[in-house]
Amino acid sequence: MVEVVTIEAEARGRAGKGAARATRREGKVPGVVYGARQAPALIAVDPKTILRELHRGSWRSRLYDVSVAGRAERALMREVQFHPVSDRPEHVDFQRLAAGQEIRVAVQVEFLNETTSPGIKRGGVLNVVRHEIEVYCTPETVPEKFTVDLGALDIGDSVHWSGVEAPEGIRPVISDRDFTIASVAAPTKMAEAAPTAEATPASAVPSAKGGDKPAAAPAAGAKAQAAKK
Numbered sequence: 001m002v003e004v005v006t007i008e009a010e011a012r013g014r015a016g017k018g019a020a021r022a023t024r025r026e027g028k029v030p031g032v033v034y035g036a037r038q039a040p041a042l043i044a045v046d047p048k049t050i051l052r053e054l055h056r057g058s059w060r061s062r063l064y065d066v067s068v069a070g071r072a073e074r075a076l077m078r079e080v081q082f083h084p085v086s087d088r089p090e091h092v093d094f095q096r097l098a099a100g101q102e103i104r105v106a107v108q109v110e111f112l113n114e115t116t117s118p119g120i121k122r123g124g125v126l127n128v129v130r131h132e133i134e135v136y137c138t139p140e141t142v143p144e145k146f147t148v149d150l151g152a153l154d155i156g157d158s159v160h161w162s163g164v165e166a167p168e169g170i171r172p173v174i175s176d177r178d179f180t181i182a183s184v185a186a187p188t189k190m191a192e193a194a195p196t197a198e199a200t201p202a203s204a205v206p207s208a209k210g211g212d213k214p215a216a217a218p219a220a221g222a223k224a225q226a227a228k229k
Contacts, residue, residue, distance in 0.1 A: 002061060002062060002063055002142040002143060002144045003062055003063070003144060004062075004063045004064070004065060004074075005053065005062060005063070005064050005065070006064070006065045006067055006072065007045060007049055007053075007064050007065070007066050007067065008045075008046070008049070008067050009031070009043040009044060009045045009066055009067065009068050010028070010043065010044045010045075010068065011041070011042065011043060011044075011068050011069065012030060012042035012043060012044050013042070014042075015042055020091065023044045024090065026044070027046075027047070028044035028045060028046065028047070029044065029045045029046070029047045029050055029089050029090065029091065029092055030042070030043075030044055030090075030091055030092075031043045031044065031045050031091060031092035031093065031094065032092075032093055032094070033066055033073055033075055033094040033095075033096050034093070034094070034095060034096060035075075035095045035096040035097070035098075036096040036097065036098040036101065037098075038096060041068070041073075041096075043066065043068060043094075045092060047088060047089050050080060050089045050092055051089065053077065054080065054089075057108065058107075058108045058144075058145065059077055060076075060077070060105060060106040060107075060132070061076075061105045061106060061107045061108065061142055061143070061144070061145075062076075062077070063075075063076065063097075063139065063142060064076065064077060064094065066094055073096055074096070074097045074139060075094035075095055075096050075097055076094065076095045076097060076103065076105065077092065077093075077094055078093045078094065078095045079092070079093040080092050080093075097139040098139075099138075099139065099140065100138055100139075100140075101138060101139065102136050102137070102138060103136070103137065103138065103139065103142075104134060104135070104136055104173060105134070105135060105137065105142055106132040106133070106134045107132060107133050107134075107135055107142075107143050107144075107145060107146055108131065108132055108145045108146070109128075109130060109131055109132060109133060109145065109146045109147075109148055109181060109182075110145050110146070110147050110148070111126075111128070111147075111148050111150055111182065112147055112148065112149050112150060112151070113149055113150050113151030114126060114150050116150075116151045117150045117151060117152075117153045117154075117184060118152075118153070118154045119153050119154040119155040119156070119157060119184035120150070120153075120184060122154075122155060123187040124154075124155040124184040124185060124186060124187060125184070125185045125186075125187060125188075126150070126182060126183075126184060126185075127182060127183045127184070127185050128181075128182045129179075129180045129181055129182055129183070130179070130180075130181050130182075133146055133161070133164075133172060133181070134172065134173040134174075135166070135170050135171060135172050135173060136170070136171050136172075136173065137167075137169065137170045137171075138169070141167055141169050141170060143166070143167055143170065146164050146166065147164075147165070148163070148164060148181055148182060150182070150184075153183075153184045154184065155184050155185070155186050156183075156184065156185075156186070157183065157184055158180050158181075158182065158183035158184070159180070159181045159182050159183070160178045160179060160180055160181065161174075161178055161179050161181065162178045163181075164181065
């Protein structure tokens, strides 16, 4: 079962840009909890809490109990907006979940036994197509992660969705094909072309300083004298 994290939040009384700026001046991140056919709830959250979850990874599939004044609501963190210069979180959206409701989540993929893969041991390169897989499931069946075993993969082999052990009732968002998750590609080596020596032009002659310079053409007068002889 996926991890559930409790987030302590405060209620906000007013909506709008002015109220959101006031919340930020107080050192909090304005947010909203919406969904499940209920009215949106305006909240304010400590920015350290949001950054902690983002740095942990897999936050898109982690379940949260957003607690306001001792009352918790199960939710998913859907979107975080950041300041364009400071990269501080400026707004956070949580989707409220109802029991049995089908939801769409992105689940992280964990790759196992990369060091024992025959293809990788022979110099092959692991090509990860999907670090996350989007699936439909219920709040009760959100998987913590998907595991992919690379231990038997040789060069040219690949792992598809059909090779992933997913809990019952979970279906991928991409349902029209058995999509690729990762493959082992052959190593690519760029052949270095050997430098070729440039041929010295036939008209070049050594200069007095040891360099090369083009030979001077005979003067017109010299040509005339040679013709008389």
